[in-house]
Amino acid sequence: MExxxxxxxxxxxxxxxxxxxxxxxxxxxxLQSVISAVYPLFKDDLALSFAQIGLITLVYQLSASVFQPITGLVFDKRPVAWSLPIGMSFTLVGLLNLAFSSTLHWVLISVFLIGIGSSVLHPEASRITSLASGGRRGLAQSLFQVGGN
Known part of the structure; x- marks a missing residue:
């Protein structure tokens, strides 16, 4: 009998x-939404052109999206327990720096840090979501996505 x-x-x-x-x-x-919300303030207070505002967007979008596959690959190979707090810390430092930025240079550094925080959070949180799913990956991922939408 088998x-x-x-x-x-x-x-x-x-x-x-x-x-x-x-x-x-x-x-x-x-927190990512804060960046575009303060464009009018930056334009007036720092006397920025629309091209410079576009540069702020470019730096943020590149750092937030291009680094996601890289951080995902790194954390797949070597998961780090503190990666989510580290990612959120990048966002916090970037946001605090953004609040006190008085030049375009500092604004660009700030949005870069905010973008790095986002690029760390998304792949790592998605990985942890899968681990916490208990086999119900669709439900788990949809609950995670609700927070971001």
Whole structure:
């Protein structure tokens, strides 16, 4: 008689972890919205042209998107327990620096740091979301996405 392989028990979905990740995603993406909200202030206070405002957007978008696959690859190979707080720290430092920026140079550094924070958060939080899913990856990922949308 042939033995039927035992099914592995499905891990329980870690809803507290998923809610925490969703809230973190919400905070991160809300902070990203601050950048475009302060464009009129930068334009007036720093006497910036529309081309310079566009440069701010370019630096932020490049740092937030281009580095995501790189950080995802790095953390897949070597997961770091503190990567999410480190990513949020980059965002915090960038945001605080942005608040006190008095030149375009400092604004660009600030938005670069904010973008790096975002590029660390998204792939790592997505990885942790998958781990916390308990096999319900679609539900887990959708709960994570709710925070960012």
């Amino acid at each position: 033995q039927v392989p035992k099914q592995q028990p499905v891990n329980k979905t870690a809803f507290r972890v998923l809610v925490a990740l969703s809230v973190t995603h919400c905070l991160n993406d809300s």
